[in-house]
Amino acid sequence: MSTDTHEPAAHYDRVMAAWQLLLGDELHYGVFEHGDEPLDVGTAALTSRMIDAADLRPGLRVLDVGCGSGAPARTIAAGFGVEVVGITTSAVGVDTARARTAEAAVGAVTFEQRDGTDNGFDDASFDRVWVMESAHLMRDKDALVAECARVLRPGGRMVLCDLVGHREIGFAEVRERRADFAVLREAFGDAHFASLEGFAALASAHGLDVDRSDDLTSATLPTFDRWRANADAHRDEVVALIGAAGHDAFVRSCDLLEAFWRDGTFGYGLVSATKAPARSSVS
Amino acid sequence: MSTAPEDVQRTVVDFLTLTAKLPEGFSADTPLYAGGAGLDSLETAELSATLEDVHGSDPYSTGEMPQTLGEIQAFYAASGA
Numbered sequence: 001m002s003t004d005t006h007e008p009a010a011h012y013d014r015v016m017a018a019w020q021l022l023l024g025d026e027l028h029y030g031v032f033e034h035g036d037e038p039l040d041v042g043t044a045a046l047t048s049r050m051i052d053a054a055d056l057r058p059g060l061r062v063l064d065v066g067c068g069s070g071a072p073a074r075t076i077a078a079g080f081g082v083e084v085v086g087i088t089t090s091a092v093g094v095d096t097a098r099a100r101t102a103e104a105a106v107g108a109v110t111f112e113q114r115d116g117t118d119n120g121f122d123d124a125s126f127d128r129v130w131v132m133e134s135a136h137l138m139r140d141k142d143a144l145v146a147e148c149a150r151v152l153r154p155g156g157r158m159v160l161c162d163l164v165g166h167r168e169i170g171f172a173e174v175r176e177r178r179a180d181f182a183v184l185r186e187a188f189g190d191a192h193f194a195s196l197e198g199f200a201a202l203a204s205a206h207g208l209d210v211d212r213s214d215d216l217t218s219a220t221l222p223t224f225d226r227w228r229a230n231a232d233a234h235r236d237e238v239v240a241l242i243g244a245a246g247h248d249a250f251v252r253s254c255d256l257l258e259a260f261w262r263d264g265t266f267g268y269g270l271v272s273a274t275k276a277p278a279r280s281s282v283s
Numbered sequence: 284m285s286t287a288p289e290d291v292q293r294t295v296v297d298f299l300t301l302t303a304k305l306p307e308g309f310s311a312d313t314p315l316y317a318g319g320a321g322l323d324s325l326e327t328a329e330l331s332a333t334l335e336d337v338h339g340s341d342p343y344s345t346g347e348m349p350q351t352l353g354e355i356q357a358f359y360a361a362s363g364a
Contacts, residue, residue, distance in 0.1 A: 139323075171343065175328035185325065192323065 011189035012090035012137075018241040020069065021234040022227055022250055027068040028133040029163075029268060032222040039226035046161065046220075047072050050132060053159040053212055053272040056080040060127040063087070063151060065116040065144070066134020070097030070109065077109045082128070085121075087114040117143035124153045131160040135199070136191045142202055149206035154278035158208060161216070161270040165193035169265065180256050187246075187253035196269035208273035217267030224258040286338050286359035294337045295352050298330050311353035319351075 019027055030042020031049060050072070056062070058081030064073045067086025077084045086097055086109065097111040114120060116131070117140045129148040138144045148158045174181060184191070194202075200210045231238065231251050238247045260266040284290050292311070299305035304320045306313060313319045315327070322330065327343070334341035334355070342349050342358035349355045 169324075171324060171328065171348075174324045175331055175343070178325060178328045178332065181325045182329070190323070 012088070013092040015189075015242055015246070016069070016090070016092050016096060018238045018246065018250075021238055021241075022230050024226075024230070025069070026071040028072075029220045029223045030226065031216055031219045033219070035222050037222075039223070039230070042223065042226065046216075047075055047132075049214075049216075049270060050130065050159050050161055051076060051080070053270060054128050054130060054157055056082055056128065058082065061085070061125070062128040062130055063119070063121065063126040063148075065119070065129060065131045065148065066137065067097055067111060068093060068132075068134075070101055070111060072130070072132055073097070073109050073111075074101055074104055074106045076130070078104075078106050081108075083108045084110075084130075085126075086111040087116060087119060088134075089113065089115050117147060119147050119151065121151045123150055124156075126151050127153055127156045129156070129158040131158070131162070133162050135160060135162045136193050137189060139190075139192050141192075141194050141198070142205075145199070145202040145208075146206050149203070149208055149275060152208075152275040154275055156275045157272060158203065158275075159270070159272045160199060161268070162199075163191070163193050164196045164199070164217075164267055164269040166195065166217070166264050166267050183249050183252050184256060186249040193266060196271065199269070199271045200273075203271060203273040208275055210271060210273040212270065212272040214270040215267065216269055217261060220268040221258065221261050224254040224261070228254050284337050286362075288356045288360070291334075291338065291356050291359055292352060294334060295330070295355060298333050302326055302329075309352075311356065312351055314350055315352070316350070 024039045024043055026043040028043055029046060030039055031045040032042045033045065056076055060082045062076065062082045062084045064084055064086040067073050067088050070086050073084040073086040076082055088094060091113055094111045094113045101109050116134065117138050129152055131148065135141060135144055152158060196213055196215060200213050203210050228251060231247060235247060296305060299320055304322060306320055315322050331341050331343035335344060342355055347358060349358060
C-alpha cells in the first residue's frame, strides 16, 4: 500500500506535469466518432459536446468547476466570448492554468483555488456551470450539484461530463480486487464514481430540469489506446516526473479501466440541466 | 499476533496512520467511515485484509460491517480467537 496521500488536490499537484504528457493538453477523455482519430481530435470532440450542451453565448459568465490546466476554459472564452472563472483545489493547477492562459493571451479567464463542493460564490452569480471530468474526485456529489444549482442564475445551465459507474460493486468484490483498485487509486487518485442516473437525480433534486443524459462509454473507449501510446512515447520524461512505478501504474490502469469499460462496470456520461427561469410577477 | 483488544487496536491504528486517516482523538467509539476516520470501500477492504493477515480472521469476511474499533474488538472477543 502506498503511503502517498491520494487526496485529490495533493495527487493532482504531484501528477499534473506528467498527465499533460500522458493525457494530452486538455487533461480529459476523448470522444471518438470513428475510432481512429488522434487523441487531440477526440478530446476536442468531447469539449465540443460540452459546448453544445452548454448553449454558450457571448457575455455569459461561466463557472468551470475542476478546471485542470484551464484548456477548456480558454477554448470557450476565446471561441464564444464568455467570461470564465475556473476553480480547482490544486494550487499547482491554478498556477499552471494562469501561466498557460497568460502565454495564450486569452482574456476574460481567471482561476482561483476553491472547492467545488463549497465554492463560496454568491447565489445566482453564473449563467453556466461547467463540470468537466472533475466530479469523480469529489466524494460529496450531492454538495457538488447543490453548489452548482445554487450559483446558477434563473434560466442558467449546468453541464457535467465524467466517468460513471454502471453497476454497484459489492464489498466482497472490492476486497477480492483490492489490488486492481489500488493501482487505479495510485494512478488517478481517490476517485468515486456516481451513475449517470445518479447525477441526473441529484440535478432534479436540486431544482434543475435535466434535458440531456448521454452514455458515452463506447465513444470514449479508444481513449485508453491513445494514453498507452503516450505512455510509451514519453516514457523517459514521465519516469523523470513521477517515477517508474508511477508510469507503470498508469499503464496498468489503462488496461484495468479498458476492461471495466468493456465489462459494463464503468463508463462515461454527460448530463445537462437547466434552472427554471424566474417567474415574472403579476400584480 | 493475539486478538487481545490492545493488539487489535494497534493493528487498526497502524493502518489508519499508514493511510493518513487517523483522526485526532481516535478512540474505540470513533466511526471508521463517514463522520470519523472516513474510510472508503477500498480502504475498508484493505483494513479487512490487514486484520486477516495479522489476526487470522476478520469481521468483514463474515459479513459483518463493524462501525468502530470497539465493534472490531468485540468481534474477536466473541469469536474467542
